[in-house]
Amino acid sequence: MILTEIGDEKMLSRAMKEAIKVSLAFTSAIVLAIFFGWDKPYWAAITVVTLASNESFSHSIKAAHNRILGTFVGASMAIGLVAFFAQDRFLFIGSFILLAGIFTAMSYDRKNGYFFRIAFIVCALISFMGSFDDAISVKIIFLRLQETILGVVVFSLVYQFLWPMNSEVEFYEQHKSTSKGLHDLVVELTECVSGKRAYTQETLADYQARLLAMSNNIKSHSLILDLPAAGSYQLSQQRKHWRKLTLASYEAIVKLQAWLDKAAPLVNNTSLPSDSEHQQGSTLLSELANEAVIIELNEQLIEISDTVSLIQEARRELHKSAGQLNHSFDAVEKIKVTSHWQHVIKQWNNPTPLSIRLKDSAIVMVSLMASFALWIYLPLPNGYMFPMLAAVLAINLVAMPKFIVNQALVGMCVSGTLVLLQYTFIMPALTEIWQLAAFYFINLLIIWRVCSTPELAVQKVIGANLLVVLTMSALYLTPSFDITASLNMFVQVFLALGVIRFFIAWCKEG
Template sequence: MMLKLSPATKEALKVAIAFTLSIVIAIALGWQKPYWAAISVIVVAANDNYNVAIKHGRNRLFGTIAGVIFAIFNVHYFAQDREMFIFSVLCFATICVYMSNWQRYGYAFKMAFTVGIIIAAMGQFDSFSTFDFAVLRVQETTLGILVYSLVFQFLWPRNTESLFKQFISQLTDRHIEQVERQLTALYLSGRCSDISDDENNQSNEESNQLALLLKEAISDSSRIYSERKIWMKLAAYLLDAKDEKAASTDSSDTLKKHLQQRYLTLQQIKRLLCRHDIEAIGRITSVSSMKPIEIKNDFWGEVKNALIANYQNRLIYVFRALAALSTCYALWIYLPMPAGILFPLIASSFVNALCDAPSAYYKYAVLGICTFSVLFLLEYIFILPALTEVYELAAFYFINIFLVWKMFAGPQLSVLRVLGGNMLVVLTMTALYLTPVYSITQSLNMLLFIFIILIVVRFYTMLTEEIGEGMMGKNTLGPRS
């Protein structure tokens, strides 16, 4: 009898295999920074949809190339002029942070800034060293994306079609549960229970995710493309705002009849989805009468939207980034920070990642950092120095990444997965050098830097939120969609 693995276990195994292979291959090729390839795997694996993850990986590659160009230009012209160097970095940060809201290529802009700072700093502001690190960075990023692609393509592959159908099935189940709750409240109290703000927010997120998955599935699957009209009508039925808000507009008897009919229809859809009878779903009156949802492919309209959509909040994110970066660079210049260039390098990466996060996010970030840092530092002190062979090192990283991905499975915990994977790499990176070095000092310095940076960024985040609430009302500066 074969052992049946859960989807979360399969996903964790695939990520752990891709992560470990990228490190082993980079070491075998004699590359100096094997952890760059591993970090590429972590970032692209944070997406549950393989096809979206691959596009995320392509954006990472595009961003890497743009960051390389910026780093070489900046070091070549401003390496000996500190003020101009910092000014050019802040200008580049302004562009990257503002444009990182672009759904199609936003991650490329976010990646470009991080890579540009890393390469310029690691090259010690020397043009020849910077070029060498730039080439190495592109090589290792490409390796990580390639290994991830091959592993996810051939080991328990998950295509967009299966992910889309799985999401439709889950969405149908959620609507059945919601209608059951409304009917129960209607029979017990004579009135329908109201839909909470959390449920409304969840519905908006589901609407965006469903539209994205349907668009990807139509592009990638010939079967979904041939059945696209039925799927578009079914999606419209499941996301029908009139049905979701019927409780506030209909009388008790009318509402009861409406909810009973919707419940029966949803149960019928569920049965037909289990039998994969899509044609029969298209013949259901409630579904066939719906207007199909729109799948937009207007590239220039998307570009225009990327430039002006939500510009108020994006300008706030730019202000946070510039203020936090300026503060961190001033601390580095005027205070005796240890570890040389490491502090502004880490500050640039963290500020770029956190400038759009709400202040409530930081308590979870601190909790995650504390938990992961204690665990990984203990392993770094007591386990890693005893590992002398490549296969032992591979087993160490495989087990840790597998546990992180398995324990924090699910889309809502993707931030903790990325945080755990990055903390593992950051705190143990010296063990991945071609000549391993074990020094707790550098790891502790990096932890100190991380907490200082979190304090600085959180200060400006809370400041802008307070100003925003005072000027435009509460809840206008939430996280980016």
């Protein structure tokens, strides 16, 4: 029986339900891996965290497919590197850095970028953790595959049976939210043109931010229309119509962005008293002298408004039809789009210019060169750990804006300190498997609930990863509690992050 009745539905927010699901899957993956006698249970737990970080269950399943396939490819590359270049460290390092640059450039693909990223990460893990030995590397490959598949299976079962969220329902909700956002924005802009609302630099920035959020929302959830729609009968039957509505919404956003760009020079920044509606009117578009431009903007806004109204009408018509086959939808037929679905998807899949991708590849390669130099010429503890951490962090952080990298540094400091305190004072007292499970469940529940807002998404992933990475010795088949090893790991994470942050701050814009 599907567990949709657990707890009082009114008492649990969606964020809390999501936190409970990911905590249960995370803990179950660890417990099962220990039960099976596998050596690194935290790999299965990290798989759960990665899949749970996606926008919807459909996105997570796509990521799971890419993660398993990327594990195979990355393992094959690692075997090749170890087999051919293990005897010459500079040849190995050069080949590894070249692979890092190539896979960084390819990781910007919106649809399959995660495949390239995880392939390189697995290649790095197996190459270094295998101590450049073929037999050990093969053993680690099989263990990694087992842990990855376990994480995927546990995640899928928990998310299918505990408060399941149908991707079809989520797609409808997101599309409804976008169309409502477009309608509200058009109404506000119409009021600006008619003189009922002030149009200032602040409101302009707010409108542009809202349009950017809607554009990103459409790009993200459009993937659902290209994924298998098992269990989503209505969406699968109406896929062509929803694609048209998605294109129409995106074109409306593009037109509104162009409208705002054209109207931006007309904004009057004169500061006026707030107690006079008439004086505030001088900041409105309707009060400006350039009447020809105002008339043109008004006509464009009316056209966009008509399109948005048709989109809303078509959305309601499609939603009520219950997936009727060969049904004619008048509102959908009235909507005119100028772009083709495959062409737009191709643009969305590679939004980053080649020059920026090559520049980021160069940043990763230079960061790894510096990390290998530190590893070779400085007496760093933990052997292979430092260059491996640098490789994993570099390919993940280089695509992020600089302020996100700074936030990641702060998040690592706070999360790492809290985890190490618990590792020192609480975990040695946990002698039973259920106590260990409760420890991880409660910690991840708090992390996922506190960091449920979009702006804290990076902190959520960082906290969950550090939770298992810094306490990994407690998950061994023969547990050990050595604070020195965890502190060394923590210091090396910061050192690797510092090297990468230096080159990102030096070379990257934005």
